[in-house]
Amino acid sequence: MSKIDIIKSYPLVIVSLVITLTCVAFTFFRGDRIATLEARETALYEQIRLIEKNKINVNGLNEDLASLKEVVGGIEERLFDPEQRAVNTRFFYSYEDEFDMVITKVAEDATEDPVLGKKGPNELKQYSVLTYYLSVKTDFHEFLRFLHTLHTDEPIMRVSEFQLFKVGGKDSESLEAQINVRVLAKAE
Amino acid sequence: MASSSKDIQPHWRPNFCNTSALPDIKVVRTNFMINFVCVVVALVALFFVLEREYRAHGLIAEVERMDQQIQEVTPSNELALKESEAFKSVSSNIIDIENFYDAPETMHALIVKVSKLRPEGLSFDQFIVQETLGKKGSKVYVEYKITLAGDVEDPILLSDFKAAVENSDVFEFEARGFKVDESLMARNVTTGIFPYRLSILISPQIPVKEKKAEG
Known part of the structure; x- marks a missing residue:
């Protein structure tokens, strides 16, 4: 029996073989199509999820942004101007009119603040900071009132350090103090 | 002397039988099994390919739908991103204020x-x-x-x-x-x-x- 005869006696086998080989070739050439489409679907799904998340997050953001801008505008008005050295120094001496105390020295520290300056643990990005050393002579009550006023006054200030010494005799109420005051200022 | 292949005499066999010319006299015929297996393999391969094509077709439709959905919301999303960026920028001022006042106590x-x-x-x-x-x-x-x-x-x-x-x-x-x-x-x-x-x-x-x- 020749090969042709064998082929003729198994027509279904031949047709099946052709179909199978065609399918294998088809799968081979279009094999990564599904994977590509699935990857694209996943990426798009992630993108849609992100967009939906953005949509939720942005809810009411406009109003928050407006109120935040108002707050920041209020802060800007309270900032010291680093260029106005004389005005800034005079500001501290003007406390003498308000308190029963003598301000013997007001000095600005020209060096960068290690805490709030560049690479400091609380580095400021939008503002700069000015540090003033104040020497005052007063009593305990006025000293406390002064520290409280520094904290609550219009310019944004914070007492970072102080040294308070009792002067005079044992019964004396006089105090001398050195106070480090940090003042928030416009970015230089 | 020329002769056709039909004229070629089969090899001599001890039992004097030419098996290729004899009819199939098996009690249970097995030829159909070869056909059956081949057809099954072909059908499986065909099903596999068609199933993949069907899936690809579905995925293409889904990807197109998603693309269109993204294109529709892109302008509003860009606006949201701009607002978010502006908020982030302004809120860094507030973070500065927090950093400025960061101390355990007044x-x-x-x-x-x-x-x-x-x-x-x-x-x-x-x-x-x-x-x-x-x-x-x-x-x-x-x-x-x-x-x-x-x-x-x-x-x-x-x-x-x-x-x-x-x-x-x-x-x-x-x-x-x-x-x-x-x-x-x-x-x-x-x-x-x-x-x-x-x-x-x-x-x-x-x-x-x-x-x-x-x-």
């Missing part, structure tokens, strides 16, 4: 609270608060050192004061622990009082004391 409040712990017979001549930088590895942190100095009539009062400081919640700050050290100097022979020094270090490197359960 100084006037600290003085009042410490003064309330002072026992009778112990006086303050010096009250110093210093802010220093500490470093552990690459992490830089801020420490606060409070130094109190003065006179005490009886050394036991200094111990009482130290215990009062240690047990009070005045120095309990979030993520910052504290430790207290005291030193007593030689008694002043004229006045009979003892100069002392007490220092309190507030640092994020000191473990925070666990609060005792109230019962």
